[in-house]
Amino acid sequence: MANILVLDDEKDACELIDRILSSSHKVITFTEEREAIAYAENNPVDLAILDIKLKTMSGVDVLAALKAHAPSIKAIMLTGYPTVETARQAITLGADEYLVKPIDIDELEAKVKTVLTAKKKKAKKPIHLD
Secondary structure, three states, rough: OOOOOOOOEOOOHHHHHHHHHHHOOOEEOOOOOHHHHHHHHOOOOOOEEEOOOOOEEEEEHHHHHHHHHOOOEEEEEEOEEEEEEHHHHHHHHOEEEEEHHHHHHHHHHHHHHHHHHHHHHHHOOOOOOO
């Protein structure tokens, strides 16, 4: 069971993602950027699902703040306004996936599974000491 942080300024989007993922993961939702960042600084988060257009910050800025504290955090970015520049920024900062709203349930579940599986595989790699 992974710990998943969801940040979207639309409460309905948070609730939808929570309903989709909470049967197999611990999901905590936020509509305020600073609250989400503070939570991630004090609690383990395996995956962050972040809307790109937020109230006071961009999701890309939130991702940068999360990565500064926990470089190994995985992220899926959401947007209702897809652009090549936004996608490039998100990927450059370490987003693992990118989803366009409205959210497709099957696509969300598949991308969450892919990202979390990749995280587990990376964590299980043996350490070689030379």
